[in-house]
Amino acid sequence: MRDVAIIGVGYTKFGEMWGRSFRDIMIEAGLEAITDAGIEGREIDAMYVGNMSGGRFIAQEHVSALIADYSGFARDFHIPATRVEAACASGGLAVREAYINVASGLHDIVVAAGVEKMTDIGTEMTADVLASASDREWEGFSGATFPGLYALIANYHMHRYGTTREDLAEVSVKNHNNGSLNPKAQFRNRISIETVLNSPLVADPLRLYDCSPITDGAAAVILAPAEVAKKYTDTPVYIKASAQASDTIALHDRRDIATLDATVFASKRAYKQAGIKPTDVDVAEVHDCFTIAEIVAYEDLGFCRKGEGGMLIREGVTAIDGDIPVNPSGGLKACGHPVGATGVKQVAEVVLQLRGDAGKRQVDGAEIGLTHNVGGTGATAVVHILSR
Amino acid sequence: MRDVAIIGVGYTKFGEMWGRSFRDIMIEAGLEAITDAGIEGREIDAMYVGNMSGGRFIAQEHVSALIADYSGFARDFHIPATRVEAACASGGLAVREAYINVASGLHDIVVAAGVEKMTDIGTEMTADVLASASDREWEGFSGATFPGLYALIANYHMHRYGTTREDLAEVSVKNHNNGSLNPKAQFRNRISIETVLNSPLVADPLRLYDCSPITDGAAAVILAPAEVAKKYTDTPVYIKASAQASDTIALHDRRDIATLDATVFASKRAYKQAGIKPTDVDVAEVHDCFTIAEIVAYEDLGFCRKGEGGMLIREGVTAIDGDIPVNPSGGLKACGHPVGATGVKQVAEVVLQLRGDAGKRQVDGAEIGLTHNVGGTGATAVVHILSR
Numbered sequence: 150m151r152d153v154a155i156i157g158v159g160y161t162k163f164g165e166m167w168g169r170s171f172r173d174i175m176i177e178a179g180l181e182a183i184t185d186a187g188i189e190g191r192e193i194d195a196m197y198v199g200n201m202s203g204g205r206f207i208a209q210e211h212v213s214a215l216i217a218d219y220s221g222f223a224r225d226f227h228i229p230a231t232r233v234e235a236a237c238a239s240g241g242l243a244v245r246e247a248y249i250n251v252a253s254g255l256h257d258i259v260v261a262a263g264v265e266k267m268t269d270i271g272t273e274m275t276a277d278v279l280a281s282a283s284d285r286e287w288e289g290f291s292g293a294t295f296p297g298l299y300a301l302i303a304n305y306h307m308h309r310y311g312t313t314r315e316d317l318a319e320v321s322v323k324n325h326n327n328g329s330l331n332p333k334a335q336f337r338n339r340i341s342i343e344t345v346l347n348s349p350l351v352a353d354p355l356r357l358y359d360c361s362p363i364t365d366g367a368a369a370v371i372l373a374p375a376e377v378a379k380k381y382t383d384t385p386v387y388i389k390a391s392a393q394a395s396d397t398i399a400l401h402d403r404r405d406i407a408t409l410d411a412t413v414f415a416s417k418r419a420y421k422q423a424g425i426k427p428t429d430v431d432v433a434e435v436h437d438c439f440t441i442a443e444i445v446a447y448e449d450l451g452f453c454r455k456g457e458g459g460m461l462i463r464e465g466v467t468a469i470d471g472d473i474p475v476n477p478s479g480g481l482k483a484c485g486h487p488v489g490a491t492g493v494k495q496v497a498e499v500v501l502q503l504r505g506d507a508g509k510r511q512v513d514g515a516e517i518g519l520t521h522n523v524g525g526t527g528a529t530a531v532v533h534i535l536s537r
Numbered sequence: 538m539r540d541v542a543i544i545g546v547g548y549t550k551f552g553e554m555w556g557r558s559f560r561d562i563m564i565e566a567g568l569e570a571i572t573d574a575g576i577e578g579r580e581i582d583a584m585y586v587g588n589m590s591g592g593r594f595i596a597q598e599h600v601s602a603l604i605a606d607y608s609g610f611a612r613d614f615h616i617p618a619t620r621v622e623a624a625c626a627s628g629g630l631a632v633r634e635a636y637i638n639v640a641s642g643l644h645d646i647v648v649a650a651g652v653e654k655m656t657d658i659g660t661e662m663t664a665d666v667l668a669s670a671s672d673r674e675w676e677g678f679s680g681a682t683f684p685g686l687y688a689l690i691a692n693y694h695m696h697r698y699g700t701t702r703e704d705l706a707e708v709s710v711k712n713h714n715n716g717s718l719n720p721k722a723q724f725r726n727r728i729s730i731e732t733v734l735n736s737p738l739v740a741d742p743l744r745l746y747d748c749s750p751i752t753d754g755a756a757a758v759i760l761a762p763a764e765v766a767k768k769y770t771d772t773p774v775y776i777k778a779s780a781q782a783s784d785t786i787a788l789h790d791r792r793d794i795a796t797l798d799a800t801v802f803a804s805k806r807a808y809k810q811a812g813i814k815p816t817d818v819d820v821a822e823v824h825d826c827f828t829i830a831e832i833v834a835y836e837d838l839g840f841c842r843k844g845e846g847g848m849l850i851r852e853g854v855t856a857i858d859g860d861i862p863v864n865p866s867g868g869l870k871a872c873g874h875p876v877g878a879t880g881v882k883q884v885a886e887v888v889l890q891l892r893g894d895a896g897k898r899q900v901d902g903a904e905i906g907l908t909h910n911v912g913g914t915g916a917t918a919v920v921h922i923l924s925r
Contacts (some may be wrong), residue, residue, distance in 0.1 A: 214916030253641030
């Protein structure tokens with residue numbers, strides 16, 4: 150297996166883009182990444198696309214071919230173009246498959262893209278589409294929505310470890326603060342603890358400001374063999390590890406509902422491949438689909454011991470100027486969560502951080518970065534470790 | 538890249554399985570493949586699942602995690618499990634991704650699975666789900682169904698090359714004849730030319746018997762490094778080539794609507810990788826979603842020159858005892874077409890042929906086999922070449 154580098158990244162502004170189509174936003178992100186890499190379209194050997202539910206959001210499956218076509222790569226070069234899906238972890242898997250392609254020597258230049266257009270259908274149906282990431286027969290059909298499932302995790306975590314309602318709110322406050330520094334974030338408003346605590350209850354104890362939003366957006370990163378990366382860019386970022394793990398899809402089948410074992414296994418595999426410890430991570434983009442998810446991620450990624458996630462946010466360890474800055478982009482909460490795009494955007498964001506190109510949200514001197522992308526309540530987790 | 542072998546295969550009976558669920562049929566096919574390979578679950582390193590539209594057919598995305606879970610591989614081993622999708626080519630892509638994983642050295646034992654449960658929703662909606670494989674904005678929303686799109690191909694082929702209505706019917710007669718020999722086929726009734734010609738018109742010139750049916754079914758194949766394959770089986774079948782290509786998703790954008798360039802490019806790449814010529818192929822399972830698709834496939838795969846596909850079926854060249862037997866399983870037309878499963882079942886079927894285990898539909902002395910799986914009207918094509 151060859152070493153692999155990322156030579157170009159791009160992502161659209163995230164938000165509700167009523168006037169733009171799925172194909173428009175995907176092409177915008179792809180062009181930004183291609184321009185960033187300074188490559189020409191004909192150099193691209195293959196493409197992977199992360200997308201959760203084009204079938205239901207825009208009545209379109211086969212989106213890999215659609216995007217290859219609208220990029221001009223289908224008719225001109227007939228490149229392989231493959232969609233991968235594992236709910237909200239679809240983007241992370243696109244990066245992983247692209248990585249495997251390049252690492253194997255099969256292809257040289259491979260695009261990993263992610264896209265979701267979520268606002269073209271009504272909100273009620275959106276909740277049901279998202280419920281298709283859970284075990285439909287045991288969870289979705291019984292009325293369990295994603296806020297409901299994560300509320301179970303939150304309640305148990307609070308009961309068992311003493312995590313407080315305020316700890317959850319602090320995650321949202323931090324990520325909104327970070328989002329205010331990111332011109333591409335969906336929400337750029339700074340908020341207070343009270344904003345969260347006084348927001349409408351969604352699924353006790355989770356309130357509106359504990360939940361990531363419904364978002365349109367697309368992201369793309371371009372991978373190349375490490376040995377030629379310097380030909381394209383002065384600042385390649387290397388993929389030191391790519392790991393993926395699964396767990397039961399239904400929450401009730403887990404050994405512990407407050408632990409995402411898929412995150413535990415994926416991150417352990419990633420740390421081993423990269424030869425680093427969790428404390429070596431300088432910046433991380435983690436899957437904060439709900440505030441509780443970020444606290445649980447701290448623990449399952451090994452940033453602290455089990456049950457201490459609340460303390461980490463309380464003590465500012467994960468703030469942008471803390472020891473392990475988490476979600477400087479604003480995370481899913483404030484930057485937004487176009488589900489299939491999120492895992493790719495996380496990688497794009499960490500690349501910007503490691504290059505020193507993250508503008509006002511730049512983490513000082515970041516050399517090693519981690520991305521953590523979760524499908525559903527954790528039946529799939531994908532972890533990447535990147536370095537300068 | 539290492540050489541790769543297939544050490545186990547399985548597929549369910551294809552048909553309308555009202556009393557069985559998506560997860561039931563997938564587990565049945567997987568168990569059959571595992572039993573066939575003589576491996577234990579804990580030996581499996583990763584899984585790829587081809588599925589076109591779980592989101593719309595059964596309101597379930599994230600099916601890779603679901604299947605890993607119900608196989609016991611998620612909770613016990615936390616294996617990577619990834620869904621791939623390119624409409625009706627999803628199964629072929631699952632085999633291809635599994636192949637890349639093993640060839641790269643990343644994993645040793647990898648399952649490629651494919652599944653579709655199509656009969657749990659009404660027929661009218663099924664046509665619309667299938668239309669999501671086309672360019673929704675230019676084709677589906679304008680009312681172009683798949684029979685309609687393939688009818689355009691058929692009309693042009695008949696006009697340009699003199700292919701006759703009877704040639705199309707002969708494909709259906711051949712595949713029904715083959716299906717009658719396959720205990721797992723959806724349709725086991727032999728038919729005559731008149732059956733096809735007198736069947737209801739669907740989209741002129743295509744009639745009911747020109748169209749593959751709506752089918753439930755699942756298939757699985759198990760891949761291993763070639764160097765250890767003999768440890769598991771006396772009859773490994775080797776993957777000599779795996780190739781994939783894309784084309785414009787909308788038919789009207791093609792240079793020639795009677796040619797599937799994705800098939801042309803994928804098969805050329807595959808022949809090159811395998812170091813063989815089209816005439817070296819002893820048995821093929823090709824994508825006969827409509828009778829015209831099989832005739833066009835003959836040409837685009839290089840079994841004959843462009844325009845001569847009608848002659849091939851007329852002269853019996855592709856009959857089970859012909860020079861290049863095509864679709865001895867009954868093909869999509871008679872064996873059935875559970876869209877995400879089809880590409881995997883094609884590979885499973887060719888493995889049975891090359892082993893000499895294909896029962897009454899056995900092709901004498903087959904040593905080299907080819908599979909050809911198409912997404913939509915040919916925006917994606919996947920070709921595998923297998924050998925004893």
